[in-house]
Amino acid sequence: MTTIILGGGLAGVSLSAFLDGESIILEAAGRAGGLCRSFDFGGGKFDVGPHILFSKNEKALSELLSSCPTNRLRRSNRIFHAGRFVKYPFENELSALSAGERDRCLREFLDNPYRPYPAQNMLQFFLKTFGEGITRLYLQPYNEKIWKFDPAFMDTQMVERIPRPPDEDIKKSAAGEATEGYLHQLYFNYPKEGGIESVVRSFAARARGKASVHAPVQLRAIARTARGWQVDTDRGVFTAPKIVNCMPLHELFRYISPPDHVKEALAGLKYNSIHIIVLKAKKDAIGDNFAVNVADCGIIFHRISKLNFLGGAYAPEGGGSLIMAEITFRPGSDAASWSDSALIARVREDLHSTGLVDKNDVEDAVCRTFKYAYVIYDLAHKQNKAQVMKYLDETGIPCCGRFAEFEYLNMDAIIASSLEMAGRLKKHA
Ligand SMILES: Cc1cc2nc3c(=O)[nH]c(=O)nc-3n(C[C@H](O)[C@H](O)[C@H](O)COP(=O)(O)OP(=O)(O)OC[C@H]3O[C@@H](n4cnc5c(N)ncnc54)[C@H](O)[C@@H]3O)c2cc1C
Missing domain, CATH: 1.10.3110 (protoporphyrinogen ix oxidase, domain 3)
Known part of the structure; x- marks a missing residue:
């Protein structure tokens, strides 16, 4: 029984590894991984916000930790408040x-x-x-x-x-x-090399032979047929008895036409996007700390992280430090239209004004923007989500993943969800 999987993030790739049968992953980006991709910079790697591995769910954690060799690290996070470091929380x-x-x-x-x-x-x-x-x-x-x-x-x-x-x-x-x-995150793990993408690569390797990944692919239409599902794409037509949505709901609904009340509920589901800026600096004043939260609204980023903390593979070539700044924004807001160079310049100035990194010590910088970062639990979230899920349930499209289920799911919860989905599909095979 073949399954079409829409979206090749951690949810889609791990699901393909857990399924007994064959699967076809249709992924819009150039490669699988989604929010768990890692990018080269300055001789190191960076994630979409540093992704640490921790969980209260033992099964999910053991799946994650057995996927690749990791460093075990003790949290050393701070809050930068009124010019001082305060330990987190x-x-x-x-x-x-x-x-x-x-x-x-x-x-x-x-x-x-x-x-x-x-x-x-x-x-x-x-x-x-x-x-x-x-x-x-x-x-x-x-x-x-x-x-x-x-x-x-x-x-x-x-x-x-x-x-x-x-x-x-x-x-x-x-x-x-x-x-x-927050003792459950006092210790955490991180891949020894390759960034967090090593985890997705490992699940992809487990699925090799039974899953085919098509990336990049552009979807054109999704239709139900007498035998299951048909997905029309720029790389051909794919058919299978089953389908699972692992991509953001707002993407899925570009290819199906629900009644108006479902469209309204979908429009009410809110999310944030994120700019990730990474700088290579000759030195910094962050010390042996990893992440620093900044609540001051005059500073553009809410968190900076020193990637060297994650292990030797994440320190820049030739010494110094790799510093990541994270800036969330609502789609359609002013921050959505900032250019990469404007964002980098502002982060440099703000790091300088906090005294954490001297702007003259910055040697290089890069910026990447991601549309779907955080689900917002506004007061109407539960109600809107229930309407959308009821419709998808009736339509026969099950969902698995952070923006597919529209919940704040970390990697452990994604693994738990894809294990559960694989079990459900096996039962109905
Ligand atoms: C800033 C940040 C920090 C985080 N830190 C941590 C952490 O420290 N620890 C942790 O456990 N988790 C962390 N997470 C959460 C983690 O990233 C997610 O749980 C996980 O990556 C979600 O995987 P997913 O497959 O559900 O979604 P995604 O990774 O979003 O995958 C969805 C996939 O669908 C694809 N897609 C989209 N549109 C289409 C389309 N039209 N056609 C085909 N494909 C499409 C996308 O390209 C993507 O590959 C963090 C997330 C963020 C944003």
Whole structure:
């Protein structure tokens, strides 16, 4: 039983590896990998935002870690706040703040008037769980910056499982006693070489012999036939009894015509795009840290990462450092039309103004932009998604993947989803 797989990101490629039968992957880009591709620069490699491997799902994690040799690393992330480094997560090192901000965060955590209320949106969740100080100084501006959407209009799906830290931990954090938060990501893995794309390549190798990858291919039409499905493309017509959508929903719906209420629901599903800028610098002031979050809205990027941290294969040729800056934007906003050179110039200036990298130390830079980066959990997400999925279910097109399921899925969740999809397809074979 052959399956047509639309989209050759991690979801499509891992699904082809898990399926018993043959599959045909139709991928629009020049090669498979999607958001898990890695790109050469400065003698190293960079991902679409550094992709680290971690999970609470043991099966998915073991699939990922057995795919290629990895380095095991201990998180060393910081928040750059008011000219200082604060250990990540913010609430775990309140002692690094100025005395006034530290006391405010502690006081408003312990004596929090919002605590008894149920949280109806992301902002209310932060206020209820962390108090006004931690929320207004870091969580609110950082989330506004990454989502480009007011957290008061986002639901709590992303955050509702974050536990309220015990009072004792916050007192210790204000007193300068080291504590760690988000323990499930304290250690993570990263491919020893090749960037995160090594993981996709390994799944592609597992699928060799039973999967054929067509890339780049341009879809023209998708139609149901008496025997299954027919996909018309610039590289011929492909037919198979089964089809699975692993590409973004907004792409799939270019080739099928749903009723108006489904079109409206699809239009309501919101996402962010991302600019990735990587600079090669002679030196920096980031130290042995990996990722640094910046909530300050005057600085264009929300996060920078020092790629050297990931292992020897990721340091630039001839020494120095590779620094990645991430800038999210809403499709259609002003930031969507910035040129690569304007973005690079602005990142250079902002790094210089923070003191993290002197602009005169920057030797080279590159910029790449990706349309689908983050699903936005706005207040209508659940309802819009349910309408779209109900229609696809009735149409007989199952979906597997981050923008195919329209959920904030990391690589581990993608593997869990493609394993589940392979199981479902086998059952119905
Ligand atoms: C900035 C950033 C940082 C991240 N960091 C991490 C991390 O640290 N750890 C982690 O586990 N996960 C991370 N992720 C998530 C991870 O990238 C995703 O979970 C995973 O790559 C999703 O795979 P996918 O196949 O579902 O989607 P995609 O990778 O989006 O694949 C979809 C595929 O469909 C193709 N396509 C699109 N349109 C068409 C069309 N018309 N015809 C044919 N094909 C089409 C695309 O080219 C693409 O190859 C991060 C994501 C981002 C954006």
